[in-house]
Amino acid sequence: MSALKESRLWRILTSPSRMMITVSAVIILISVVRQFTGINDITSPGATGATIRFTIPLLMAGLGGLWAERSGVINIGLEGMMILGTWFGAWFGYLYGPWVGIFAGAVGGALAGLLHAILTVRVGIDQAVSGLAINLLGAGTARFLSGVFFIGAGGDVNVSPQVKSIGSFTIPGLSPFLTHLGEKHILVVSDVAGVLAGFVTSINWASLFMFLALPITSWILWKTRFGLRMRFCGENPVAAESLGVNVYRTRYIALAVSGALAGLGGAYISVVVTGNYLEGQTAGRGYIGLAAVIFGNWQPAGVLAGSLLFGLTDALRVRQSTSVHALLLVVIALAAVYGISKLRKKDWKGFSINIGIAGVVLAYYLINKVVPDEFVTFFPNLTTILVLAFLSQRLRPPAMAGAPYRKGEES
Amino acid sequence: MTRKPPRFISLTTKKGMPNLNLAIELKGIEKNYPGVVANHDVDISIEKGHIHAIIGENGAGKSTLMKILYGMVKPDAGTISIYGSPATIKSPQDSIALGIGMVHQHFMLADNATVLENIVLGSEPIKAKVVVDYAKARNQLQEIIDTYGLDINPDELVADLGVGGRQRVEIAKVLFRGAKILILDEPTAVLVPQEVDDLFDNLKVLTKNGLTILFISHKLDEVMAIADNITVMRHGTTVAEVKPVNTNKKQLAEYMIGGELPSPRPASTKPREEKVLVVTNASANDRTGREILHSVNLEIHAGEILGLAGVEGNGQSELIELIMGLVKPDSGSVNTVGLDTKNANLREIRDAGVGYIPQDRQRDGLLMAAPLWENRILGHQQTEPMASGLWINKGAAKEDSQRIIEEFDVRTPSNSVLANALSGGNQQKFIVGREMSGNPKMIIAAQPTRGVDVGAQAIIWDHLIEARLKGTGVLLVSADLDELFKLSDRIAVIFRGTIVDYLDPRTTTPEQLGLAMTGEKIA
Known part of the structure; x- marks a missing residue:
């Protein structure tokens, strides 16, 4: 029996159900509080929408951190990579449209990720030092490029011109129904409906696109050969190398992806959330993304949970x-x-x-x-x-x- | 110690005749590192289906040879033939392709992954181009488990496995890659006796199935028990090839060190009156208040080696901490080299003339990433000649490191190499040399020869005996009964935190000592 209890199967069987109970308890608790205080915004579709907007950048930074750390490299440079993402996203978004901007943000982040790879993997610089350097470089580069490009284009040294917005979608039928139900303020039912309504009302296409990074990351890590090898690079690179895994190459790829994800998170902020580049708009979200990785125990779903928690507190601030x-x-x-x-x-x-x-x-x-x-x-x-x-x-x-x-x- | 010139004795190879039954044939292998000849004129023939042992002191070139065979190191000269055809092995992949698998001494496993994941890594069966076919991998592994009787569970987390289990995973790993020749590098170094028996059973099943095993070791007992053939290496070359039935441990040891083993039995001397250690009714509790030492009485005279025998975990480490003043007695008193440890700190006790050879040499004895001369300063960083005023004296440190290197036969290119570049035996010799510097009044030697080869062991023993003759009192904490019997003037037996018996090594048998260690009183 004890062997069964220690087995992986047992853990898998027990943890989701325990998680469901916990989640339900928290929902009920929040619902009671909402009812008691009459502050209905806590579970409104609007609050959910704001939470999503604040969660996505953290999720992208977090997944970026996850890719890097699973491959064995700590990426403190996420913040700098996000900053590059905001700049590239805004500038190329302004020139060629928002989707090109988002793609450019990923490229900008990936380049910084590759630089981190060259410094840490090839040159052998301490990972924290390299990450710090990239943060400084990201901020400095963005400011320099802003001065060169934005002023002539109707922006300023710290503000870019406006980017066209990406469309959003609302699921017909479901959205009005849930919103209506949410406004009834029935204990628990309205709370769940209100939160769900936020997930089906005015969802930006970019949010959906970026959210896909989560299941894809999960699938790569646990199902594919590359994922298995990447995890071993983080767990025991000597062992991986002895079995013919190219640790250097794996880390190069992982760090490029890490940077690209952080860049996407940055581009999301400038292209989707604000519609232009503002200096300092990442506001340390790269670091919080790293915290989400730790919070999430280096598991993709955990990173989502961490991002949601931090995103929620962020959203409350603005609501x-x-x-x-x-x-x-x-x-x-x-x-x-x-x-x-x-x-x-x-x-x-x-x-x-x-x-x-x-x-x-x-x-x-x-x-x-x-x-x-x-x-x-x-x-x-x-x-x-x-x-x-x-x-x-x-x-x-x-x-x-x-x-x-x-x-x-x-x- | 006299060293006879190397000689090559071959009893099994038939010169000039190609033997189709050979799994591996090495001829004239040579490998040079800057300043060191790691291998030269290495000739070994290994028969198919045999367990072939390669023995030698630490630093005799066994590991280099294995790395050459596994493609991790390129030889400068020589030929390798696998199953009769010449082979060039440039990387571990080449050697895997030739059917050679390596079971490393330090396990190459990831704790945070399952047994199956650890085994398939690097040769994953693939479906849909990128996805690992775990079902197929599981079937393949199950087949191996069934064929060779390996006791492992594919879904267990490696973090939950013991040492024996991890080793079986390593073996399954190379079998999964289709290895027909297994190299085992010091496989028993980390195992307890029961696990060694299990391993040997597994190895016998493997050879019965036609696999060839290369077994690297410096434990003569085990080699005599398991090997079909033994090759002895010394100073980077092969010096003898014998079958266990035609030899004995003493002869093997002589081949290994190139001369006769010194007999360490110390000459009887009268213990002196002066006492270097007096522990009186000392008791000590751990942080949780549990009593770990109970009314310990212990005395060591100058010029005496007191052996401390006991099953590990019966209070030995705590007793050492008590003597060094790291732990203060809750009742009773401890007087180390004339200082009451209640009023003296570690620094004062050490400076009064206490040398300490710690059990875990890499953790407590050395700074692995520092050069030898810096390691020489450790523990003496505030006293002449290693320090002068506020400054350390680099010149004196280097000079004295050189003295240790020569006196203790530490095999190193210079006193500036990093400690981690030395083999374990040489690290230990250096530590012993350092702790004996300045003629301490007392030396605490915790497992001073654990895991070192017979050559290093002989040197360390010689120096402990010499120190004793000069009047140093030695506390020898050892799990090696042989060592206790050979060196000690008296043997104290510790059991559950207290000294239960004193034995005279001249009149006690190992069986009696073993019994005393389990708490039985000898009539």
């Missing part, structure tokens, strides 16, 4: 700061439930810490009617820090990600 205030109730409830669950194991310390957190947040909730904007802006970053601090001990990163590897040398 309504009252939402954040209401969501404090969710935090209180979760901390309290978690604290009480500690009682079962007679863990008094864990119990008191969690109940303490719940108490402090509750006091804050009652005293203040609204969470200050400064805090709301800081919320995504705080979430990132908290999540990583609590999760980091249970993670299973690729064993050799970040370690220098030279062909023919044993580690």
Whole structure:
């Protein structure tokens, strides 16, 4: 029996159902909070739409990080690659249309990815140093190119001319039905309907296109020969090389794809979200994408979950700061439930810490009617820090990600 | 130590006649590295279906030879024939194509992947051009498992496997690639005795099925037990080829080191009055409050080797930490070379004249990526002559490293090479040399010859005995009963955190010692 419990099959069988229970519980909790506070925007189609717009760039950066780290190279340069994506996306989008822009953003990111590959794989520079260099280079290059190209074209040193927008689609029938249902404010039912309505209403074609990167990445990693070899390059490159895997070439490809994905994320921001290039508009999303990789335990689905969480907090910021205030109730409830669950194991310390957190947040909730904007802006970053601090001990990163590897040398 | 000139003794090869029954034939293999001749005039013939052992000291050129055979290193001269036809092996792929598979000493596995994934990597059956056909791979693997009786589960995560299991995965890996000749590099180094038996059973099934096995080792017992044929290497060349039935361990050891083994039995001397270590009723708890040492009493006189015998994990490491002052006794007292460890820190204790040869030499004994002369300074970085004032003295460090290299026969091109470029035995000799510098009053030697070859072992033993004659007190912590019997003046037995018995090695049998280690009182 214990052998069965330790087997992979058992884990697969149990984890999704456990996940379903958790997800349902959170939905119900949020729904109750919404009903209680009357802040209906939390589960409105609009909030969902905003969440999608904020999630996609993080997802792309995260998948980029996943490709790099699974192949054994840490890619801190994601931010710089995203910046190049925003610039190339905006400029070529302005010249030749938005789809060309998105493609150009991918190319720009891929070039930076290849540079990272040359520096780390071939030259053997420390991966963190190379990544840092690429971040600086990305920002500097974008500013330089803006000065050269944008001013003559009706932009400025830090703003590009406007790009035509990419069309969006709404699924007829389903969208109005769900939206209507969502507006009834029935407990749970309306919440689920409202959120789902966001997924079928005014969805940008680019969002759909980019989301495809997730299942494709999953399929490559777990089904194909290249994916298997790439994973081994991250786990044990010496072993992979000894079995005839070309570790260098694999990492070159993985890093080019990594850069292309980050570039797509950047292009999404400039072409789809804002419609033009604005200096600094990535605002550290490359780093948060990297955090999503860690949050997601180096699994594609996990990266999506991480991106959604960070994307959601980002979306709340731009929607309504009252939402954040209401969501404090969710935090209180979760901390309290978690604290009480500690009682079962007679863990008094864990119990008191969690109940303490719940108490402090509750006091804050009652005293203040609204969470200050400064805090709301800081919320995504705080979430990132908290999540990583609590999760980091249970993670299973690729064993050799970040370690220098030279062909023919044993580690 | 006198070294006789190398000689070549061949009892099995028939000169001048092509033998169609040979799986591998190596002739005149030579490989030079800058400053080192790794292999020269290597001639080996390996018969099909045999287990052929290659033995030699660390640094005798076994590993280089295997790398040549596996295509990881290109030879400078010589010919290789596989099944009677000449072969050029430029890469591991070539050697795999010729049916040669390598089971590495350090496992080449990814923990975070299944057994099946680890095995198929690099030769995946493919469908639809890019997709791995795991079903087909699974069937192929199952066939191998059934044919050769390998006990592995394709879906298990490698992280969950023990050492023996990992080794079976490695073997399955090369069989999956159709290997008919298996090279096993020190396969038993990491195994416990039970696992060694399992491995040998597996190997016998393999040879019964017509496979040829090349078995590299420096453990003479195992080679005598499993091999059909033994080739001995020394200083980069083959010096003898014998069958186990025609030889014995002593003779093999002599071939390996090129001379007779020194007899380490120390001359009886009267222990001196002066005590270098006095542990009185010392008890210590670990962080969770569990008692790990219970009322330990131990004394070491100057000029005495005290062996500490015990099954691993009975408090040996904690006792060492207690003596070094890293752990303070919760009750009782510890007096190391005249210092009460309650009031002295590690630095003061070491400076008062304590040398420490740690059990894990690569983790605790050396900076692997630092040159030897820097490693010489370790532990002496605040005292003359390694330091002068605030500065370290590079010249003195280099000079004294050179002394160690010569006195302890450390095989290295110079004192500036990195520690990780040395073989394990040579690293250990260097550590022993460093810890014996400056005539310490006491030396703690934890498993000083574990995993080193007989030549290095002899040198280390010689120096421990010499130190004893000079009046150093030695605490010899060892799992090697042979070593304990040969070196110790007295043997203390530790069991569950306390000293349960003192034995006289002259009148005790190994069986009695073994019994005492399990906590049985000897009548």
